[in-house]
Amino acid sequence: MSAEKIRCDKDTLLAKSLLETPEVKRVNRWIEDNEDDKPNSIRRHLLSTSVRLSPQISPRLHKMAQHCGDVLGLSLPLELYAFSDPKYNAACFKPEDGRLYIMFSSGILEAFDEKELLYVMGHEIGHHIYNHHAVPIGYILRGKARPPADLALKLFAWSRYAEFSADRAGAYCTNDLDSVARALFKLASGVSRFAAPNVDSMIEFDLNEFMSQVDDMVDDDAHPGQGAPTQDWFSTHPFSPLRVKALAHFHESALMTAGGYDKDTLEVQVNGLMKLMEPGYLEAKTSDARVMRNLFIAAAINLAELGGGISAEEREVLQQFLGKTLDLKRLDADQLAALLPQRLAEAVEQTTRSQRMQLIRDLSLVAQADERACAEKESMLKRFTQELGVPNVFLTQCLGREPELD
Template sequence: MPNTGNPTIPNMYSTPCCLRLRAISVAPFTLPILPPVVVVLDILGQRVLQPGSGNAPARLSGHAGSVMLPRRRRQGIAMTVNAEAIRSENDKKLSEALLNDPLVKKVNEQIAKAEEENPYTLRRRLLSTSVRLSPRMAPGLHKMAAECVEKLALDTPLELYAFPSPQYNAMCFKPEEGRLFVMFASSLLEGFDEGELRFVVGHELGHHAYRHHDVPIGYILRGNTRPDPRLALSLFTWSRYAEISADRAGAHCAHDLESVSRALFKLASGLSGSTIEFNLQDFLDQVDDMQVLDHKPGEGAPKEDWFSTHPFSPLRVKALVLFNESEFAGGKASQAELESGVRELMGLMEPSYLEGRTNAAEAMRRLLFAAAVLVANADGEMSEQEAEIFERFFGPGAVQEDWNIGAIEESLDDRMEQVSKLATEAQQIQILRDLCLVARAEGHTTPEERAVLKRLARGMGLGDSVVEQTLSASVELD
């Protein structure tokens, strides 16, 4: 259960930070030393800096993400719409709701207070630990950044920086003193051509244009005040739609799908193209081998695809296909058709079974309820804190004193069998992830709780390792 204390804001004084891409097995590299309350949005998803202890490095954690482009190529499309018009509707709606949430407001107040006590520290540290790219040093980069600023109707002055790294990446920091800071890995600047860089710059500026920094997802999910399960799930969902918006901003700035597709290939593969001949069709054929129903987590598809706070690659591909077919990119589909198609795609990752009226949704709710009761009573009884968390998830009055735990346990196999018959693997994994969020709502899980979760995973044919991965992912958010 969340405690009633103030959220903890990480202290980053004199602490080096590393970026770890869990989808790629490489050693972490060192980023410039950064100040407190730094929220970073990068091309691979949102990151939040975790505090280190003593001289140990803090980690900049997150999930690697890749985006691929549609089969149909339209070069040089003149997209005249503004940035706000192409923003994902669900990103907008969920962001508005989250910013009105009491815990989100509380965390933002804590961040604002920390910034008042330690103003203007980010730029000072960037200047001392990385290389600022002046217009004379990087005229081409500044020119394309200015063009992206114009396309996205921004009015915040930019400062561009470079840091040494073999990993392709770029990131955008929350503005300070009226300036917006964008950083690029040295490998990305040297390995990407102008059109590819334009997409990257547009993606980063899109995060700023849509004020994604205003929702401090990492602080909320790592702080002492734990969010209730519904808020945690909303944060997961919003984060995915925020990436959809940033992808659209990048495509809007690039308006050259051939260049964008090459950029996404490089981000996904780490290859520069000097030794490999890129083929868009072959690259897109990979999507067919990454479909949700063709893989079980841990056997083929990367686990990060299932538990990332941004959409896994096939969904982002298909979302960009829909965008490319829409009126925003010269296609015929209306905005309503675009958003409806995207919601349908995202439903594979975030099934709305709690409110659904289908047989599958009903079976999923029955299993979720029974399994949550068993998790909460795994150590012999449901504590007061667990009862509060349970009712936050299932509604007031959901807790009963006369539950027949034995009967509920006996019914679990039948409930799992029904879900296995009626629900997709993605939906089954969603149930497991929801239960893991409930289990972690108090900040930890017990061996007994993990045993219930693993029984559920085995019953649906998912395997024990999925439980450990899900529990780990629930506290290692972008």
């Protein structure tokens, strides 16, 4: 089976459309022009900061890399590196000079067993096989020129599905859901030792218990105000129990188990899981969606008014969110400002915390539409964040934007 057959459909679709976007094309041209000046920069950087894990130093890792390469149809030779960092981390670089580079933190090499590392390695090679580096998400989101809001949202969505594809590649190499889930548990919790006959540990690993965390998050969405989904809910990397659940579906499908359901059914299930992260309040007709929309309009107009009236860039972003049907000129900023406290209170009463987090994320995009009155906008956003009961660190994440494909 080729790796393409297990790739997440939404990843394929969104990547294709992103690569045709003028903005993405422009950034890619810029990267290409600048790369010409620095040949072999990745390898030189790795050789000077990390330790190369040659086949002599780690024959086992190389055997594993060979296995992942064979399974996923990798056509390039691999070079593996270790760098000093107690955190669990690994990354795959864009190939250079016909070689692919993967680096592992010392933490992950010491804490993960062979099968868990197989998953990590397969995941990283998956990013390369699926050409995920072709979408320069970091450059666009962290660049000086802010991307249009719809492009930013599309990039966030794509990167989550891209992670799912890479996860499937890793799971496919490992072929053992329990080990894959352990690896994700270790990554999410930082805990590396589980209780076993000869191992003393506070933690016993339980796959179903770990996955049940997703069900609790769903419950929280059904009962606003209870429980607390973490800020990971909206980060680029899908929340770990969600990834495990998506991988459990993958293992049940015909892609991994003879007689399992087909890929279309699998994708429907995965899209259902992802919907938890993207409730589309701007179009939905439910009463909580109406509350969110009303608050979004009042808050966004108030943010945009800071710095002296709505600028052309802000108008553009607002219209991407609200559509052309809403006539911005007919909105009365003073009236909306007076309505704000009531609309904030309604949102707290009638929406879930993850819905409010989405509001903050969307308002952050409005606030960053232009360069005017940045400090004032940030403090207004801080006030919204606080009043909506959203952790401040989530706002920092929205404004800092540090999604990384690793």
